[in-house]
Amino acid sequence: MATQTDAPEAPRIPLNRTRVLEAAVALADRDGIDAVSMRKLGQELGVEAMSLYNHVKNKGDLLDGMVDTILGEIELTPMEGHWKTAMRTRMLAAREVVIRHQWVPEVLESRPVMTPTMMRYMDSIIGFFREGGVSIDLTHHAMHAIGSRLLGFTQELFDDSDAEQDPAAAAAMMQQLTQFPNIRALTEALLHEGDEIVGAGCDSNFEFRFTIDLILDGIERLHLAEQEG
């Protein structure tokens, strides 16, 4: 809701890095990450593509900056109570932010981002484990095990979004699935769960919570065993 296509005679606000990054985030939110090209972003800002290089080193730097920007949206509230519930709350907060910016997983999957904001975020999470008395080694393995869920998302192997919209595609998919007895059993159980025969895709929010609880419980069990032994 900004100056996107103002009258071209309006006094030109000079570009700067944050203006560029915010426009890129808005563009990705609206049209998807593939729409974020130097040319299109320039157009969005009323400027030629080459001008962007005055504020951003290259495309990679732009993407890093975008991730950095939205990472700043996750509030680093201090730990209260048990480390497990603190972790859970933080990861669900991260998930809220990622859901608002659906392109974040794809960018993070395509390139590692190690900005100060990212480090501050990870530092805060490691702090939860340490404050909770979890050993540094176990903390390390826990971070690996939780992986991208630390940032609020899970890598999805499959995608049922087109099947959800197009009934023909859904039927074709069903036809294929039923040829495999175990997949078929699983699919049928899923379908009957919601009383509805169609549209019962997986509930990714439920699976997210299920898995972080599974992992956190496992870590706690190892933590307790470590203390006893």
Add this chain to the structure above:
Amino acid sequence: MATQTDAPEAPRIPLNRTRVLEAAVALADRDGIDAVSMRKLGQELGVEAMSLYNHVKNKGDLLDGMVDTILGEIELTPMEGHWKTAMRTRMLAAREVVIRHQWVPEVLESRPVMTPTMMRYMDSIIGFFREGGVSIDLTHHAMHAIGSRLLGFTQELFDDSDAEQDPAAAAAMMQQLTQFPNIRALTEALLHEGDEIVGAGCDSNFEFRFTIDLILDGIERLHLAEQEG
């Protein structure tokens, strides 16, 4: 070790889908997935880029086919003994294959692949759980929790590969890391573990096994609780 740059007068073997896919896999293995463009792949096969469209619908179809090809390399051995050990063995077998083809994670992250080979693979894994008596619901959540590890890989959030090679980059990284107390503590613990001060990156194979065991143990615990209740 094939006919890659033969004399151009050699009798031309006609192209077909498997020849195209195998060349693409070899190219990706050798030069990375970014080197797999229609033009370069055509060159590799002594043919113009446009000819490839006779054997492959488009670039996406090519990538799907490549994944399908290497997925076929994972042997679908039947289950023997406990489902947990069967699962473990299968996932480590998948990991072996993925390590030989490092580009697979990136392709799978960028696009869902739902080919018959993929379905057969997933069907086999679901079968392990079912044979082991795990409920269909729990099986479903387990599949989500294990995620891409079913196919032998974990999404890596960070990348220390350049720091491992370039000592200057490593020093700069260290300089940054030490500003965050918890990251610093974790890093120092890591470094002292191997008696060596430098080059002690994370052991991704260890972390892989750690996490699948953590998740499988958690699933088993839920399975046993389900049986009692």
Add this chain to the structure above:
DNA sequence: ACCTGAACACCGTTCAAGT
């Protein structure tokens, strides 16, 4: 200091034309 025009070296893909 910031922006631009023109250019370079790439992409995926289509389509009419060849054999």
Add this chain to the structure above:
DNA sequence: ACCTGAACACCGTTCAAGT
């Protein structure tokens, strides 16, 4: 049936030139 040449509509990026 299979392959090609030319073309289209895109990319990211550099660089000399403008103000």
